[in-house]
Amino acid sequence: MQLLVAADCRVEVCTSPDVILSNEQIVSLIGHKCDGVLGQLTENWNHELFEALKQAGGKGMSNYAVGYNNVHVPSATERGIPVGNTPGVLTETTAELAAALTLAAARRVVEADVFMRAGKYEGWLPTLFVGHLLQRKTVGIVGAGRIGQAYAKMLVEGHKMDLVYYDPFPQPAFEKYLDGYGKFLESQGDEPIKWRRAESVEELLPQCDVVSLHCLLDDNTRHLMNEARLNMMKDTAVLVNAARGPVIDEVALVKHLKDNPTFMCGLDVFEDEPLMKPGLADCPNAVIVPHIASASLYTRGGMATLAAQNVAALVNGYPVWNKQDITPFLDMPIAEVPKAAPSIVNAKELGIE
Numbered sequence: 375m376q377l378l379v380a381a382d383c384r385v386e387v388c389t390s391p392d393v394i395l396s397n398e399q400i401v402s403l404i405g406h407k408c409d410g411v412l413g414q415l416t417e418n419w420n421h422e423l424f425e426a427l428k429q430a431g432g433k434g435m436s437n438y439a440v441g442y443n444n445v446h447v448p449s450a451t452e453r454g455i456p457v458g459n460t461p462g463v464l465t466e467t468t469a470e471l472a473a474a475l476t477l478a479a480a481r482r483v484v485e486a487d488v489f490m491r492a493g494k495y496e497g498w499l500p501t502l503f504v505g506h507l508l509q510r511k512t513v514g515i516v517g518a519g520r521i522g523q524a525y526a527k528m529l530v531e532g533h534k535m536d537l538v539y540y541d542p543f544p545q546p547a548f549e550k551y552l553d554g555y556g557k558f559l560e561s562q563g564d565e566p567i568k569w570r571r572a573e574s575v576e577e578l579l580p581q582c583d584v585v586s587l588h589c590l591l592d593d594n595t596r597h598l599m600n601e602a603r604l605n606m607m608k609d610t611a612v613l614v615n616a617a618r619g620p621v622i623d624e625v626a627l628v629k630h631l632k633d634n635p636t637f638m639c640g641l642d643v644f645e646d647e648p649l650m651k652p653g654l655a656d657c658p659n660a661v662i663v664p665h666i667a668s669a670s671l672y673t674r675g676g677m678a679t680l681a682a683q684n685v686a687a688l689v690n691g692y693p694v695w696n697k698q699d700i701t702p703f704l705d706m707p708i709a710e711v712p713k714a715a716p717s718i719v720n721a722k723e724l725g726i727e
């Protein structure tokens with residue numbers, strides 16, 4: 375709010391009690407005059423909304439999110455409207471939640487918590503809530519971007535897990551880091567960790583005790599984890615999704631969880647968010663949380679800053695920042711925030727890089 379006001383914007387805040395706004399509601403909020411919009415990942419930014427924004431004189435829109443699968447970017451580009459997002463501030467926070475889901479699922483933390491609260495604990499038993507040890511097992515990541523790599527490092531360094539990664543593009547800096555960590559372990563008289571890049575998801579799945587999804591949602595990754603691929607995983611594996619719900623065929627997952635009680639999953643996102651597919655909530659082997667992977671104070675504040683600065687810059691005609699490092703925008707006195715839009719996803723298409 376302060377950034378927008380300092381950039382001479384009159385700010386209208388939506389006060390609707392509805393958590394998810396319909397496009398009709400958003401069109402009416404845009405009204406006849408609106409220079410820019412800061413929107414949320416629950417909104418469907420299609421041609422209808424971009425047309426309404428264009429007609430209202432809109433110069434830009436920013437998603438309050440790093441992911442922008444809810445935005446039909448070509449519709450914005452066609453109308454000359456830049457679209458912002460908020461990269462860089464979610465990495466560690468999201469990776470930590472994926473790691474939390476991994477540990478909670480592997481060690482059955484939620485089932486055990488429910489058991490305690492129900493007053494069922496009668497004393498220690500050798501067989502009570504026995505789960506899976508992660509130390510020195512193998513973790514697989516599908517998608518080795520910033521968040522995938524941060525998550526992998528947490529499990530590799532924290533639990534000395536071997537790593538298999540699948541990403542269409544090799545990640546040399548990440549590989550160098552993994553080699554370096556292996557050498558460090560060796561220098562301590564410890565066994566080095568092993569890592570490899572898999573040629574396909576199919577190659578990765580059967581080798582891993584934990585698989586965490588960190589890919590974008592697009593036509594190639596929708597239902598990536600379908601019945602056939604779930605069946606390729608170990609029946610004691612842990613599957614984690616803090617990416618986007620539709621990457622997993624949730625109906626197939628519910629069936630898989632029911633057929634394989636030792637298979638565990640940790641989900642932050644759901645195919646028909648905010649709904650869950652029937653049966654999922656009844657599976658004790660699923661740990662489920664409501665899309666909170668980016669919910670740390672640091673990250674939500676950073677997302678707000680970046681999204682607001684995207685809008686403030688676009689409505690004032692400032693240039694695009696054009697650098698990966700967005701830290702100059704964070705925790706700065708307002709007067710010192712660079713006069714630029716931190717991250718515009720269609721900058722290249724619009725020729726404003």
Ligand SMILES: O=C(O)C(=O)CO
Nearest residue numbers: 438439440441667668
């Ligand atoms: O920024 C995103 O893409 C999110 O999913 C927020 O948690």
